[in-house]
Amino acid sequence: MTETAEQTALVEEATKKSGLVWVQAPTGRSPQAVWHAWVDGAMCVVGGGPGEQPLGGLTDGGTAVVTVRSKDKGGRLVAWPATVSALLPDSDGWTAAVEELKGKRLNAPDAETMTVRWARECQVLRLVPSGPPSEQPGAMPDGSGAAGPVPSPATTRQPMPEALPRLLARRRKRA
Template sequence: MELTQALIEEATKKSGLIWVRGPQGPARALWHIWHEGAACVVGGPGEQPLDDLGLADGASATVTVRSKERGGRLVEWAARVAELPARSENWAAAVAELKGKRLNAPDAEGIEERWARECRVLRLEPTGATAPLPDGSLAAVPLATPVTTRRPIPAALPRLLRRKRA
């Protein structure tokens, strides 16, 4: 159990993004921090969307952590979701670290107030259960789309690409 917890903690700390799948919807990449034994995320208007995942206080989620260097799956772990009440002591501690990782915030000075008013801060606490690594490919078929390329690629493009490799 301790080895599993150490793997979860180290992999999640070092990963820039985690893939979270809640009770509904597909998995979504979320930026996070590791704080006091759990991954903490913030979501809402102007931040990453969480509502379509069904992440609510007491719900369960699955977190997939990938290697920052190679992109391969390191560990997939089960989590219990806990919503931190705005302006509580635990919320303030998590937000202090989250705001340091938030890049390009439009309102860096008032970010805590906006998060308290409009956003949710969630803790994804590991339950200790991990999924076995898959044997085969997990590649998904791309979603259908009406978007197409209107013109063929320029004739000179293959030559330009070859020149860059040399």
């Protein structure tokens, strides 16, 4: 099945406007929230190096599913399949992607030399839409899509001791 012009426009506009998207590689990992930039018909991300966002199993030549939220309501708007390719430093595609990503990177500790560090330590990936959206307005799944809590040794609060309300009431009367 091929994408229609409306689906292509929905994917592009929603992804451009959203500052954060969720990307899931087919490795069985949970979706990873990533910041990005839309450059020349594809979503570009940078990460995988020290001090940068993790890329959650994305690899050159792999695939992924990108889920985009609605800018105004914050709920899921569209999910689209992508083909992942790595951009090599100093190639035309890399330079264009890095210039866009540089403007979107918040709180960089080395803003002046950030692109040199990205070339040396990070990956810049290009995610190109590769088919019709799996989710879009009018064709959304019934479930919430919410992830369960991560296993943790933390516990919930224990019931309040019976005497505590009386102790607190006495303390308020004295004050």
